[in-house]
Amino acid sequence: MSSINEMDSQTSEACKSCNEGKSSSRCDTCPSRGKGGDKPAWDERIVKRLSDVKHRIAVVSGKGGVGKSTITAGLALNISMMGYRVGVLDADVSGPNIPHLLGLEGRRLMGSELGIEPAMSRNGVKVVSSEMVLTSSDTPMIWRGPMRTTLVNQFVADVNWGVLDFLLVDLPPGTGDEPLSVMQMIPLDGVIIVSTSSSLSMLDVSKIINMARDLKVPILGLVENMSYMQCPDCGKKIRLFGESKVEALAMKYGVPLIGEVPLDPSNAGVDEMPVDGKSLLVSSLRPIAERVVFEVNHRA
Ligand SMILES: Nc1ncnc2c1ncn2[C@@H]1O[C@H](COP(=O)(O)OP(=O)(O)OP(=O)(O)O)[C@@H](O)[C@H]1O
Ligand SMILES: [Mg+2]
Numbered sequence: 001m002s003s004i005n006e007m008d009s010q011t012s013e014a015c016k017s018c019n020e021g022k023s024s025s026r027c028d029t030c031p032s033r034g035k036g037g038d039k040p041a042w043d044e045r046i047v048k049r050l051s052d053v054k055h056r057i058a059v060v061s062g063k064g065g066v067g068k069s070t071i072t073a074g075l076a077l078n079i080s081m082m083g084y085r086v087g088v089l090d091a092d093v094s095g096p097n098i099p100h101l102l103g104l105e106g107r108r109l110m111g112s113e114l115g116i117e118p119a120m121s122r123n124g125v126k127v128v129s130s131e132m133v134l135t136s137s138d139t140p141m142i143w144r145g146p147m148r149t150t151l152v153n154q155f156v157a158d159v160n161w162g163v164l165d166f167l168l169v170d171l172p173p174g175t176g177d178e179p180l181s182v183m184q185m186i187p188l189d190g191v192i193i194v195s196t197s198s199s200l201s202m203l204d205v206s207k208i209i210n211m212a213r214d215l216k217v218p219i220l221g222l223v224e225n226m227s228y229m230q231c232p233d234c235g236k237k238i239r240l241f242g243e244s245k246v247e248a249l250a251m252k253y254g255v256p257l258i259g260e261v262p263l264d265p266s267n268a269g270v271d272e273m274p275v276d277g278k279s280l281l282v283s284s285l286r287p288i289a290e291r292v293v294f295e296v297n298h299r300a
């Protein structure tokens with residue numbers, strides 16, 4: 001086994017010079033060029049790699065900090081508890097959070113003759129994240145966009161997922177180059193859009209809906225996160241942003257609202273998500289996970 005940093009170094013060096021506008025002899029064989037004769041090879045690798053991955057779903061949002069990573073991890077745990085083989089690709093290179101949420105902090109990816117080997121969470125979810133190739137978790141990934149995209153490309157083309165029923169992809173927020181390139185590169189069954197009911201988050205939902213439609217990626221539905229809190233005394237729903245307007249938004253754009261997730265005060269976000277059934281967050285994602293699984297199985 002060799003470390004992924006070693007495996008990557010050639011591509012990374014080549015891309016550094018690409019980013020500086022210089023071309024290097026290595027560019028001729030660089031899989032990240034995106035144009036020219038080697039593009040089919042790149043696509044072929046992706047198709048081959050993903051041939052044993054039955055369903056691929058990306059979790060997206062118009063705005064940052066609305067709970068994409070939290071919901072990706074919670075859905076992965078639920079779908080795994082439903083008996084499916086699940087992998088999570090953390091495609092947010094600048095803010096990789098999935099390893100923390102699935103109890104894999106500090107884990108390093110290793111390579112084998114079959115490719116990059118994913119790490120396995122305690123609950124059997126396979127995970128690949130850029131955090132697992134960094135020297136330490138508090139070192140920021142100060143790479144330019146094209147290099148971040150190259151790393152995600154490499155993950156998609158070279159990770160040995162084995163047989164999976166579901167691959168969930170946690171994307172960086174917004175409609176910029178990075179989410180766009182992942183959505184173009186991975187043949188997706190669909191996207192799940194996460195929004196809070198704050199007006200700013202909702203404003204940006206329309207952009208992500210339009211992006212998915214432009215790319216002809218099906219929208220599995222909209223999840224409204226942190227929409228309410230349950231009163232600990234009487235169980236009444238306290239709506240944090242007032243009456244929800246997300247349902248009206250979903251109707252306006254003709255996308256299904258597939259569930260709402262309460263704010264879970266016990267979720268600090270820095271620790272591994274508990275799966276003992278006591279987590280309000282994880283248990284409230286169950287019906288959403290069931291709906292997504294049903295939807296995708298019946299589309300196929
Ligand atoms: N339903 C919830 N209840 C309580 N806390 C939550 C909930 N959803 C998300 N959070 C918290 O909100 C913060 C942002 O969530 P998260 O990191 O999942 O968002 P994100 O959309 O992935 O952000 P980014 O755009 O930076 O990737 C985290 O601290 C997380 O723990
Ligand atoms: Mg995130």
Ligand SMILES: [Zn+2]
Pocket residue numbers: 231232233234235236
């Ligand atoms: Zn009350």
